[in-house]
Each structure stands twice: as C-alpha cells, then as structure tokens.
Amino acid sequence: MRALIGLIVIVYFVGVGVVLAPTFSGRWATGTASELFANVVQALPGALAWPASVYRNLTGRGDAPTSAPQIKNP
Numbered sequence: 001m002r003a004l005i006g007l008i009v010i011v012y013f014v015g016v017g018v019v020l021a022p023t024f025s026g027r028w029a030t031g032t033a034s035e036l037f038a039n040v041v042q043a044l045p046g047a048l049a050w051p052a053s054v055y056r057n058l059t060g061r062g063d064a065p066t067s068a069p070q071i072k073n074p
Contacts, residue, residue, distance in 0.1 A: 016050060018050075019043070024040070
C-alpha cells in the first residue's frame with residue numbers, strides 16, 4: 001500500500017513539473033530570478049490542478065466554470 005501511495009505522489013509531482021516546464025524554460029535564461037519566481041507562483045495553482053484538467057480534457061467537458069454555482073435558499 002505504501003508503494004502505491006508513493007507511486008501516486010511521484011506521478012502527481014512529475015505532472016506538476018511537466019505543467020511548469022514551459023514557465024521555467026521561458027524565463028530561465030532571459031529573466032531575473034524574481035521574474036521566474038513570480039511566473040512560477042502565478043502558474044502554480046493551475047499546475048497543482050493538472051489532474052482535473054486532464055480529466056476534463058479526457059471527458060470532453062472543456063474548461064471549468066468561471067464562477068461558483070449559485071445555491072438557492074428554499
């Protein structure tokens with residue numbers, strides 16, 4: 001069971017790295033460290049949510065809704 005959890009965690013972090021790779025390659029040699037850090041911080045929420053993006057792409061549901069669903073009071 002530990003091996004399975006470890007494998008899932010490794011795959012998750014590899015996916016985060018794959019999503020962040022364009023950010024690193026775009027700013028690694030051309031920008032300052034503070035610009036790189038700012039771009040990584042800006043891209044991090046989307047990178048951490050890569051499993052949801054993959055799921056939406058596989059199921060054909062498109063992008064996530066831009067606003068939270070409205071809850072109506074009875």
